[in-house]
Amino acid sequence: MSVADTGGVSTSYNRLQQLKSFDESKAGVKGLVDSGITKLPQIFIRPPEELAADNQTPSQFTIPVIDLKGVSGDRSKVVAAVREAAETVGLFQVVNHGVPLKVLEETLTAARQFHELPQEVKGEYYTRDKMKKVKYGSNFDLYRTRYANWRDTLLCVMGPDPLHPQELHLVCRFVI
Structure with a gap:
């Protein structure tokens, strides 16, 4: 792997392999942080010229x-x-x-608690399966964009058919 003059960003790497490795870990961005990484994986790095263009x-x-x-x-x-x-x-x-403020606050608390669960527990919900009603994942468009976003998502599909509470993890199940 070669390193260019662009701040130590590699100019030659196997992007697909890094994407698959990240996705198959089922750990998401939070898992990278929790693992103690000291260098941002290249799949998340955008060239300075692109960032400057976005800041217009x-x-x-x-x-x-x-x-x-x-x-x-x-x-x-x-x-x-x-x-x-x-x-x-x-x-x-x-x-x-x-929607009462109490419900909004409890929903945010439940989402935070879900993201703080051990990776092994969250990994059970990690999926790209469009048919699942409860999905934990990172970058729904991971394989289609040029650069991955630094985000994880918990998605709960509530309609057209109601979500069965047992499909949710316990920390999210009793928000009322």
Whole structure:
């Protein structure tokens, strides 16, 4: 493996092998951190020129807010607002959705607790199987993007059929 002048980033490596090794470990990004790595794997490194190009976004960025009470039950206005936000910005915040703050806080706590579980336990949920309703993974698009993102995800598919509580790990099961 050769090392270029670009800050010690390797210019020649087997990307597919590194991706498979990372994916097959079922440990995710948190597993890399917990293993005590001292050097970022190359699959996560983007060249400085690409990072500079990404930083050309305006410094004044506003996240659209979708207020479910503010549209007085007019579903078409909600759909239009969501469509506009998704198409122009790519994300949005929903307010006045009726989910109690306690439930939101408990959900975040459960997600944190899940990610703090031992790798062997989380690994049982690690999958790329589209049919699974509870999935733990890292980079849903791992094999399709040029650079992996430094993130892990716990995904729970709640519809169209309800998720059976037994499919969730115990730390996530009793959020009400």
